[in-house]
Amino acid sequence: MTENEIRKLELTAAFIKKYYPFEPSVGIVLGSGIGNLAREIEVEYQVEYSAIPDFPVSTVKGHSGELIFGKLAGKRVVAMAGRFHYYEGYDVDQVVFPVRLMKYLGVKTLLLSNAAGGMQQDFQVGDLMLITDHISLFTVNPLIGTNQESIGPRFPDMSEPYKKLLIEKARIVAREEGIELKEGIYAGVTGPSFETRAEYQLLHLAGAAAVGMSTVQEAIAAVHLGLDVFAMSIITDLGIRKEANIITHEEVLEAARLAEPRLTAIFKGLIGSI
Numbered sequence: 224m225t226e227n228e229i230r231k232l233e234l235t236a237a238f239i240k241k242y243y244p245f246e247p248s249v250g251i252v253l254g255s256g257i258g259n260l261a262r263e264i265e266v267e268y269q270v271e272y273s274a275i276p277d278f279p280v281s282t283v284k285g286h287s288g289e290l291i292f293g294k295l296a297g298k299r300v301v302a303m304a305g306r307f308h309y310y311e312g313y314d315v316d317q318v319v320f321p322v323r324l325m326k327y328l329g330v331k332t333l334l335l336s337n338a339a340g341g342m343q344q345d346f347q348v349g350d351l352m353l354i355t356d357h358i359s360l361f362t363v364n365p366l367i368g369t370n371q372e373s374i375g376p377r378f379p380d381m382s383e384p385y386k387k388l389l390i391e392k393a394r395i396v397a398r399e400e401g402i403e404l405k406e407g408i409y410a411g412v413t414g415p416s417f418e419t420r421a422e423y424q425l426l427h428l429a430g431a432a433a434v435g436m437s438t439v440q441e442a443i444a445a446v447h448l449g450l451d452v453f454a455m456s457i458i459t460d461l462g463i464r465k466e467a468n469i470i471t472h473e474e475v476l477e478a479a480r481l482a483e484p485r486l487t488a489i490f491k492g493l494i495g496s497i
Contacts, residue, residue: 224323224371228316231277236327238276243268243292246329249494250322250450251295251302252441254337257457257479258304260487261291268292272305278324279307279317290321296495301325308436309363310415319365319444323374326448332389332497333445334490338479339409339433339456340470342423342463349482351489352405352433353393354385354454358426359439362411366447375447384442389453389493396492402485407432409456411439417470423462434462455489457482 245267253260272280272288280288288305295302307318322333341350370377397404410426412418414436418426426434433456445452459478460470 224316224374225369226371229371229374232320232323232327235275235277235324239270239290239328242270245292245299247292247299247301247325248329248331249295249298249300249497250325250330250333251300251490252306252321252333252335253302253304254306254437254457254479257336257338257483257486259480259483260490261289261302261304263295263487263491264291264300264302265294266291267294277320279313279320296491298494298497300494301328301330306437306441308415309413309440310436315363315365315367315440318440322441322444323448326450330450332451332453333441334493335438335441335452335454336486336490337435337438337454337456338459338475339435340418340423340460340462341433341458342427343405343407343432344463346405346432346458346461348458348460348478350405350458351402351482351485352407352409352456352458353390354409354438354456355390355406356408357384357439357442358408358410358429358431359443362413362439365440365444375449379447381443381446384446384452385454386451389451392496393453393455393489393493396489396496400488400492402488405432405458409438409454410434412436418462427463433458453493455486457486
């Protein structure tokens with residue numbers, strides 16, 4: 224991060240604080256087709272990305288493009304209804320700008336969600352997967368470049384990118400709600416093309432249970448900032464499969480929509496327990 228980027232964060236945070244003086248403690252990033260969780264928020268302030276200084280604008284179908292502030296499960300939250308992806312043409316600093324902004328607004332815990340391709344034989348479309356770790360070797364690290372020690376360390380430890388305490392709390396919520404959860408490692412790739420069969424096999428052999436085009440850059444930036452991170456995938460398609468069906472983005476959105484009520488229940492319960 225450069226001094227100019229820090230200045231942009233400060234100015235953007237100051238702009239939002241003029242309209243919303245409270246400090247949200249939890250940040251939420253909603254993935255493709257998962258925007259309806261925002262309807263559960265008791266909205267106190269809502270602003271379109273296009274109205275926020277230096278904020279990117281989402282271009283992907285299924286991402287509405289609003290920053291929503293309010294209360295959920297008794298906590299003040301800020302939710303991104305639509306995220307930014309490297310494949311949209313943004314540089315990596317733009318992709319993680321909202322996560323860094325959340326830190327400047329007071330967020331201490333970040334919850335991430337995404338639509339992902341499953342690579343475990345027992346996975347089915349619509350499954351929820353707790354992300355226990357990730358593989359980020361196929362994406363650009365958001366910390367490349369000048370480091371500002373006031374923001375975070377040059378070499379942040381990534382041995383626990385997803386907070387074990389939050390994962391355990393989510394397991395408890397799932398048991399109480401009667402929701403089955405899968406668990407596994409998430410592989411982040413750039414996209415926007417879906418993976419070839421050989422690529423799915425390679426990622427699975429590397430230890431990944433699911434693959435997607437988001438999340439890992441946000442998680443790295445959040446850990447660098449000192450935030451506690453939790454992430455969950457909706458399995459919207461199966462990458463390792465015998466049949467020769469074609470994956471479409473429309474099918475991904477529909478699978479995410481059908482699974483969303485269960486993800487919402489997990490997120491609400493988890494936020495209430497923090």
